[in-house]
Amino acid sequence: MPSLINRLNKNLSVLKPNSILEFNAEISQIDDIVHLTIGEPDFNTPNHVKQAAIRSIENNESHYTNPRGTIELRTAASQFLKAKYGLNYNPEDQLIITAGVTEAIYATLSTILNPGDKIILPTPIFPLYIPIMEFLGASPIYIDTSKTDFKLSKEKLKEALDENGESVKAVVLNFPNNPTGVTYTQTELEDLATVISKNDIFCISDEIYSELSYQHDHVSMGTILPEQTLVFNGVSKSHAMTGWRIGVIGGPATIINEVNKVHQFLITSATTNAQAAATEAFKNGLEDGPQMREAYAKRVAILEEGLGQLGFDYVKPDGAFYLFAKIPEQFTQDSFEFCRQLAHGAKVAVIPGSCFGPGGEGYVRISFAASEENIKTALNRIKSFLN
Ligand SMILES: Cc1ncc(COP(=O)(O)O)c(C=O)c1O
Missing domain, CATH: 3.90.1150.10 (Aspartate Aminotransferase, domain 1)
Known part of the structure; x- marks a missing residue:
């Protein structure tokens, strides 16, 4: 045997x-x-969103979609991200609809990482990034933020980049943050951007809680450093749709094209009826x-x-x-x-x-x-x- x-x-x-x-x-x-x-x-999930999914099922929308997501959903997502945070993503080639941010993380890390690479991870953080990068043969460089009000400082970031050189492929930001609830202001993000922009690294900005910012309007890293940032967002938290599994990656077209290759191999396309629901959420669920x-x-x-x-x-x-x-x-x-x-x-x-x-x-x-x-x-x- x-x-x-x-x-x-x-x-x-x-x-x-x-x-x-x-x-x-x-x-x-x-x-x-x-x-x-x-x-x-x-x-x-809000009723108007559920109704859109029911209509989609009744209209026999039961086929694969474009791997990047339906153009209706990409357009609605692009308009939502523009209206809410001033992000400018062309729905044709700068957005991918994923099976939740979870798939966005896997598709993106597989696209950018080779064994031996490193990713800077300010902690505490949503832990999923760690096993995925390790599975891909890469390793985290932890920056403990507990002594700096649970925020990554530009000094610590620079130090980690200087120490680790070329092996660093990316820094992950997550704000508002799971588990601390801490978020960053425009000035704080600009400070980090001055350091990131001097290095050939990606900034992965997980902004899945962007609609839940209590003290000030959410500022997206994608508006500050668009050439280096991949923004993760979606409807899981904003529209109480965790089980529908719809996420979004936004970024430069050249990089998005490459992420899309991995994404296609992983899932072909996100669930068609869930995409219809998310289209409604982004289009008519601004409130x-x-x-x-x-x-x-x-x-x-x-x-x-x-x-x-x-x-x-x-x-x-x-x-x-x-x-x-x-x-x-x-x-x-x-x-x-x-x-x-x-x-x-x-x-x-x-x-x-x-x-x-x-x-x-x-x-x-x-x-x-x-x-x-x-x-x-x-x-x-x-x-x-x-x-
Ligand atoms: C920071 C963060 N990113 C991503 C996810 C996963 O999001 P999704 O349900 O869209 O896969 C979560 C879920 O808790 C999270 O807290």
């Missing part, structure tokens, strides 16, 4: 189980636990994101007030739907153990900060994509737990 398990891709060993999902599964066994772990909107943002803003205010009263230190969330809270000093265990204890002792589920890379230890990620009632219940339970 041949042993095929030893004949697999050696790089599979870097694909460790997703620690966020594993932890969530572990503590979900606890009866009556309140989940503040969720990384997706708790709203339903969907802001409406949800209002609801999130109310929830985060409750959460901030409650945590403040309990004496928690936390990073003020300027965007997304996450609050990154420091574990109180009396708890000396690591973030996994603290979260386990909180789950069993208070029946409140949050995510250990160490899941998000260097700088995350000592913190927990609290998602406020949860009802006001659940947030209040969680705060009451944490209060009793601490007492």
